[in-house]
Amino acid sequence: QLARLILMSEDFVVESLELVAEKAGDITPVIYEKYFERCPDSSTVMSHLDETTMGKMMDEVYRLIMVADYASESDYLNWEVVNHEFAYSVEPHMYEGLFAAMTEAVSEALGVDWNTAMESAWKARCDDLRREIVRRFTST
Numbered sequence: 001q002l003a004r005l006i007l008m009s010e011d012f013v014v015e016s017l018e019l020v021a022e023k024a025g026d027i028t029p030v031i032y033e034k035y036f037e038r039c040p041d042s043s044t045v046m047s048h049l050d051e052t053t054m055g056k057m058m059d060e061v062y063r064l065i066m067v068a069d070y071a072s073e074s075d076y077l078n079w080e081v082v083n084h085e086f087a088y089s090v091e092p093h094m095y096e097g098l099f100a101a102m103t104e105a106v107s108e109a110l111g112v113d114w115n116t117a118m119e120s121a122w123k124a125r126c127d128d129l130r131r132e133i134v135r136r137f138t139s140t
Contacts, residue, residue, distance in 0.1 A: 039097035
């Protein structure tokens with residue numbers, strides 16, 4: 001339990017994003033490229049969006065991925081998921097592809113600086129966020 005508390009005092013997801021910003025700058029285009037390769041349905045759903053809108057959407061994903069506890073995000077996530085599901089026909093599996101693309105882009109941008117602590121933290125955080133999102137879908 002002490003080891004878990006020590007790990008929680010360092011946020012390896014936030015640390016890795018800070019390092020990416022220093023090393024590679026904005027990797028948003030890389031994330032979308034990887035995402036659309038993994039999930040072509042998402043490319044179709046988002047085909048009408050311009051670069052600015054897609055950038056704002058990714059800013060929100062960055063913000064959410066840096067949140068360690070989603071209890072305070074409940075109202076926002078409830079609204080966002082309903083909006084995505086009904087206004088844009090987003091499906092639950094699309095988030096898994098997004099988070100996998102994001103993790104891959106971060107790990108590639110960091111190269112030798114990517115480590116097992118970051119990998120574990122990203123997996124746990126993405127799994128948590130995906131579960132929080134998917135459980136709010138009406139179609140699941």
